[in-house]
Amino acid sequence: MYSEKVMDHFMNPRNVGEIENASGVGTVGNAKCGDIMKVYLKIENDMVIDAKFKTFGCGAAVATSSMATELIKGKTIQEALKITNKAVMEALDGLPPIKVHCSCLAEEALHAALWDYAEKNGITIEGLEKPKADIHEDEEIPEED
Amino acid sequence: MKDIIYFDNAATTAVRPEVFEKMKRYFCDNFGNPSSIYKIARENKNSTENAREQIARVLNADKNEIYFTAGGSESDNWAIKCIAESYSNKGKHIITLSIEHHAVLHTCQYLETKGYDVTYLPVDEYGIVDIDKLKSAIRDDTILITIMAANNEIGSIQPIEEIGKIAHENGIIFHTDAVQAIGHIPIDVKKMNIDLLSLSGHKLYGPKGIGALYIKKGIKINPLIHGGAQERNRRAGTENVAGIVGLGEAIRLINEDMPEELKRLTYLRDKLIDGILKNIPYSRLNGHREKRLPGNVNISFEFVEGESILLLLDMKGICASSGSACTSGSLDPSHVLLSIGLPHEKAHGSLRLTLGRNNTEEEVDYIIKELPPIINRLREMSPLYEEFIKNKI
Numbered sequence: 001m002y003s004e005k006v007m008d009h010f011m012n013p014r015n016v017g018e019i020e021n022a023s024g025v026g027t028v029g030n031a032k033c034g035d036i037m038k039v040y041l042k043i044e045n046d047m048v049i050d051a052k053f054k055t056f057g058c059g060a061a062v063a064t065s066s067m068a069t070e071l072i073k074g075k076t077i078q079e080a081l082k083i084t085n086k087a088v089m090e091a092l093d094g095l096p097p098i099k100v101h102c103s104c105l106a107e108e109a110l111h112a113a114l115w116d117y118a119e120k121n122g123i124t125i126e127g128l129e130k131p132k133a134d135i136h137e138d139e140e141i142p143e144e145d
Numbered sequence: 146m147k148d149i150i151y152f153d154n155a156a157t158t159a160v161r162p163e164v165f166e167k168m169k170r171y172f173c174d175n176f177g178n179p180s181s182i183y184k185i186a187r188e189n190k191n192s193t194e195n196a197r198e199q200i201a202r203v204l205n206a207d208k209n210e211i212y213f214t215a216g217g218s219e220s221d222n223w224a225i226k227c228i229a230e231s232y233s234n235k236g237k238h239i240i241t242l243s244i245e246h247h248a249v250l251h252t253c254q255y256l257e258t259k260g261y262d263v264t265y266l267p268v269d270e271y272g273i274v275d276i277d278k279l280k281s282a283i284r285d286d287t288i289l290i291t292i293m294a295a296n297n298e299i300g301s302i303q304p305i306e307e308i309g310k311i312a313h314e315n316g317i318i319f320h321t322d323a324v325q326a327i328g329h330i331p332i333d334v335k336k337m338n339i340d341l342l343s344l345s346g347h348k349l350y351g352p353k354g355i356g357a358l359y360i361k362k363g364i365k366i367n368p369l370i371h372g373g374a375q376e377r378n379r380r381a382g383t384e385n386v387a388g389i390v391g392l393g394e395a396i397r398l399i400n401e402d403m404p405e406e407l408k409r410l411t412y413l414r415d416k417l418i419d420g421i422l423k424n425i426p427y428s429r430l431n432g433h434r435e436k437r438l439p440g441n442v443n444i445s446f447e448f449v450e451g452e453s454i455l456l457l458l459d460m461k462g463i464c465a466s467s468g469s470a471c472t473s474g475s476l477d478p479s480h481v482l483l484s485i486g487l488p489h490e491k492a493h494g495s496l497r498l499t500l501g502r503n504n505t506e507e508e509v510d511y512i513i514k515e516l517p518p519i520i521n522r523l524r525e526m527s528p529l530y531e532e533f534i535k536n537k538i
Contacts, residue, residue, distance in 0.1 A: 056529045061450070
């Protein structure tokens with residue numbers, strides 16, 4: 001069901017944990033739907049120098065959190081904004097259709113953390129929209145192949 | 146210990162080698178169609194009738210009341226759709242349970258689109274029907290009560306003898322989905338006032354693709370599958386001879402073993418429940434402590450999600466299942482766990498372990514040892530647990 005990369009990031013998740021005095025923290029998802037992601041970012045001079053996460057959810061939720069935090073480290077804020085759910089999925093060699101929403105949640109979690117950073121510092125990040133707390137509201141379950 | 150530890154016997158079971166042995170000859174050698182007149186065909190007819198007799202004996206039924214089907218889902222579909230159709234002149238109301246298997250629930254929902262009215266009775270926090278609610282749901286136009294003997298997820302056992310009595314006092318037909326119960330707990334169709342009963346081969350160490358429907362003599366029912374005179378004109382299709390023989394032998398054997406197996410599995414089940422609840426905080430048993438199938442364990446772990454538990458157990462060679470959304474193929478967790486009042490997050494964190502004849506005490510000890518670090522590991526990365534601990538301090 002899962003690719004080897006997904007299993008690797010689930011079994012050996014990168015960047016699990018918290019960052020004390022993080023520059024930005026974003027939490028998305030809800031327990032009702034079975035997945036919550038919390039992303040911590042440390043940002044210095046417009047650069048994401050560290051990222052950590054905590055996730056409640058399935059194998060794909062953990063793996064996409066792990067990969068999303070890997071992808072964002074070392075990126076400038078503008079580069080970080082370009083990390084889409086597709087990029088996370090591609091980096092994991094794909095996800096089953098029913099798990100695509102996990103990658104959307106991971107993208108949203110990064111954006112939520114960046115939004116929090118912008119708010120804390122009273123700045124506007126160009127191209128960043130206020131993240132949705134719950135991406136499931138307008139989601140449809142894809143048909144199984 | 147085996148490489149693979151199989152704790153998912155409610156999903157399906159391994160065919161007993163002695164059952165497989167009996168089935169083998171019906172593929173390449175004794176392949177005759179039981180409806181044909183030559184010797185190899187006649188012999189097969191005898192074999193299927195012998196299996197019918199074996200099933201009848203276990204249920205305390207007459208052999209002419211047993212009809213072979215392709216499995217539990219077909220039996221449920223046949224019983225519910227065709228009783229509804231055959232008795233529609235009497236009424237169009239059906240009573241069932243909110244925690245039924247989807248083979249029953251979805252069939253009832255289908256009938257609702259055809260003008261039938263269905264009452265889905267709630268269950269209590271242990272997953273047991275409330276008899277008073279059943280009584281008050283009965284109407285003049287109620288034609289069928291369909292309530293499972295035992296639940297597939299949380300193992301709760303329904304008081305079907307009492308339900309059958311109430312049905313008959315009110316002139317209502319009683320069907321029970323006994324797929325999880327047959328061979329595991331005693332079922333007697335006469336004593337329990339059962340009119341129709343569904344059973345399946347692969348839940349009792351028989352093959353997949355074979356099941357049966359018990360239909361009490363005198364019950365009117367149209368066929369679901371048309372096209373031939375098999376099963377006394379009630380279920381068309383060339384008999385699955387090997388499957389039928391396998392089902393007959395499997396049910397005979399499991400029934401012989403039942404008294405001992407019931408004791409052994411109940412002991413292992415209770416040891417497993419106690420071992421998990423004692424070693425893992427913030428966990429709870431789903432279902433009734435005693436009124437549950439001898440092999441069923443269903444526990445929710447707070448702050449973690451079921452599929453993650455299954456993946457980590459799989460790494461330890463342990464096969465299990467969960468009622469989380471990710472394993473149900475939708476965004477909602479199991480309807481059974483929600484019906485017993487579990488909030489979504491606790492339903493997502495459920496783990497079902499179902500024991501069977503091949504499981505040993507050594508395996509039970511192994512999972513009691515392996516599970517706590519898995520739950521801990523997932524809690525360590527759970528934002529819900531982090532929040533909980535922070536609020537606690």
